[in-house]
Amino acid sequence: MNRDPEQAPIVALAPMQDVTDLAFMRTLTRIRCLPDFWMTPYFRSTRTTCVMPDDLLLCIRENPSGLPIWAQLAGSSASSLLRDAESLMQLPIVGINLNVGCPSPLVNRHGAGAALLKNLPLLREITQVLRAQLPRGAWSVKCRLGWENPEEFSKVLDVLCASRPDLLIVHARTRKQLYAGKPNRAAVQLAVQRANCPVLANGDVQSEDDARDWLHEAHPAGLMIGRGLVRNPYLLRRLRGGSAPSPQEMQEYYAILLEETGLLLKRYTPAGHCNRMKKFLAFCYADFSAEAEYALRRCTDPMEMSRLLESGRQFPSAS
Numbered sequence: 001m002n003r004d005p006e007q008a009p010i011v012a013l014a015p016m017q018d019v020t021d022l023a024f025m026r027t028l029t030r031i032r033c034l035p036d037f038w039m040t041p042y043f044r045s046t047r048t049t050c051v052m053p054d055d056l057l058l059c060i061r062e063n064p065s066g067l068p069i070w071a072q073l074a075g076s077s078a079s080s081l082l083r084d085a086e087s088l089m090q091l092p093i094v095g096i097n098l099n100v101g102c103p104s105p106l107v108n109r110h111g112a113g114a115a116l117l118k119n120l121p122l123l124r125e126i127t128q129v130l131r132a133q134l135p136r137g138a139w140s141v142k143c144r145l146g147w148e149n150p151e152e153f154s155k156v157l158d159v160l161c162a163s164r165p166d167l168l169i170v171h172a173r174t175r176k177q178l179y180a181g182k183p184n185r186a187a188v189q190l191a192v193q194r195a196n197c198p199v200l201a202n203g204d205v206q207s208e209d210d211a212r213d214w215l216h217e218a219h220p221a222g223l224m225i226g227r228g229l230v231r232n233p234y235l236l237r238r239l240r241g242g243s244a245p246s247p248q249e250m251q252e253y254y255a256i257l258l259e260e261t262g263l264l265l266k267r268y269t270p271a272g273h274c275n276r277m278k279k280f281l282a283f284c285y286a287d288f289s290a291e292a293e294y295a296l297r298r299c300t301d302p303m304e305m306s307r308l309l310e311s312g313r314q315f316p317s318a319s
């Protein structure tokens with residue numbers, strides 16, 4: 001489905017296990033950089049049970065901004081996924097997103113995530129069952145292009161489109177590529193042409209220029225952005241015509257994230273607080289001097305971390 005060029009592109013926050021948690025959602029809310037919707041990292045659905053971690057449930061229950069939130073499921077059994085989709089639908093979510101992209105060996109060994117890309121009959125069964133049970137507007141998929149080769153995508157797309165998703169998000173890489181290599185814009189364009197629903201492009205949006213290239217070359221309804229928003233959440237404001245962040249705003253972002261991260265720890269220790277914060281910083285180090293990065297990676301004292309975050313940033317963000 002082609003985007004109406006008059007309409008602003010949708011911009012969503014990509015789900016990232018252990019990163020896009022309630023602390024991050026609260027931080028974006030406090031600095032007033034909000035996406036159009038949230039999506040939880042995946043709940044793992046197995047034959048016996050669905051793992052319902054407290055931190056994911058908190059994102060849904062406390063959803064600080066009240067924006068629409070999708071719950072993502074990863075699994076490989078149609079009946080178990082259906083059971084878990086029905087139970088998640090009791091919560092205040094807009095719908096269910098099926099994870100067809102996770103490259104984790106543990107998840108793939110059980111046939112889930114990206115492994116579904118090499119088992120199209122199973123992918124068909126799961127997507128048909130979920131579509132049949134989920135209300136209109138409540139069924140979406142986030143996929144990669146294939147297991148090994150982007151040429152697999154055409155058949156994957158056939159299967160996904162047959163389930164009439166309400167939203168399709170394409171991380172434009174194969175499982176083999178993991179998180180590196182240039183995202184394949186032509187594949188997203190193919191999805192835009194074939195799918196009868198909004199398609200969001202995902203992969204490597206770090207700047208306004210990256211976003212413009214995606215929109216120009218593949219014409220998706222919008223973008224889903226992960227690592228780029230952790231590094232610079234003000235990119236959301238920039239993509240809506242606002243200004244790039246000042247150094248003070250970036251400092252405020254780090255300070256609020258550090259504070260919110262500490263508040264969510266179940267058993268507080270200073271070293272645990274710093275370690276949790278490093279999950280975010282992994283995507284921010286490029287903006288710090290080599291000395292500051294070295295010190296941040298070793299830091300176990302939140303006061304010291306706060307000082308390093310204030311003084312160690314050396315480059316203005318890309319946009």
Ligand SMILES: Cc1cc2nc3c(=O)[nH]c(=O)nc-3n(C[C@H](O)[C@H](O)[C@H](O)COP(=O)(O)O)c2cc1C
Nearest residue numbers: 014015016017041042142171203204205225226227
């Ligand atoms: C640490 C980490 C955790 C992730 N967890 C999930 C997840 O739970 N579900 C999912 O669909 N994708 C997950 N992803 C993939 C991202 O949603 C996204 O597709 C990928 O990072 C590419 O987008 P980006 O370049 O904007 O980050 C994860 C990625 C990272 C780096």
